[in-house]
Amino acid sequence: MDCVGVQSSGARTHTNGSLLCLSTQNDFSNYSILHTKPTVTDAESSRELVIKGGNVNFEKVCFAYDERRPLLGGISSVAEAGKTLAFVGKTGSGKSTILNLLHRYYDIKDGSITIDDQDIHGVTLSSLRANIGIVPQKPEMFHRSILENIRYARLNAKDEEIYEVCMAAAIHDRITTFPDGYNTKVGERGVRLSGGELQRIAIARVLLRSPKIVILDEATSAVDTATEAVIQESIEKLSSGRTTIVVAHRLSTIVRAHNIIVLDDGKIVEQGTHAELIIKKGKYAELWKQQTAIAKQDEGAADTSCDAVPARLAV
């Protein structure tokens, strides 16, 4: 996980998906979680993951955080090599959980997830995570400069390479407007940066590492239309030539996805391209109608009909 170990002034541990940040001023022995055995570990027979195209296959995936409350009830779908698979659905439907399972923060209860025909439970965690780049909802930053925060993704990257990925992530011009430019300190956990800036810096980090598979958990917070357009531009650069699995809250960011899965209560209720789902006039079309209506209220410009995709978003 990109965020593990990023805070030079603290310690982190990651057991069963929970993340704990501790100050170095504390006596760690008081924290029992540090002595907790991780529940997700390498099997003795684990091999290194070998990426060919980056085909990700979810096969009847079942999962529950708590046995008494089943969450995912048999999710099957494929993210084809180099293509984009998007998950949408109401809050709590299990979208982020699917990303957590792919990254093996938790192990699935039933079914399988394979990458290029290799079960993710049969490969080493380090090789799995090295081949998947994550843009999380809340990117982790450490209180250093923007340059150092991005270089964290590849320690031997030259400054010029960092500028390049920032240009691709549509954040370079913004950074250069800061008085200290790339040397700007981001504040603890990046508090001095806006949500949109943090997301683009996280995209730049992944671009620097250049993995074949990318996971993008879109931030829920609303951004204005102009920011959305630049974020969209950077996401397109990120997705290009990579298998991309996106959890989307703003449907406008996934209209070009090759397949969109609509989840409800941990089950797939619809799937298809944006155009197919709009024609279907089901849950996705309803959500699209609601979001474009809100955009119209905000901007006073968008067309709210399900049939008309705004030109900027045309498939």
Ligand SMILES: Nc1ncnc2c1ncn2[C@@H]1O[C@H](COP(=O)(O)OP(=O)(O)OP(=O)(O)O)[C@@H](O)[C@H]1O
């Ligand atoms: N670590 C956890 N332990 C127990 N329950 C969890 C955990 N993480 C998530 N859940 C629960 O699982 C359900 C699905 O959560 P998940 O984050 O996957 O939903 P989501 O569709 O991504 O929601 P959102 O759109 O709000 O981000 C929710 O009811 C949530 O409360």
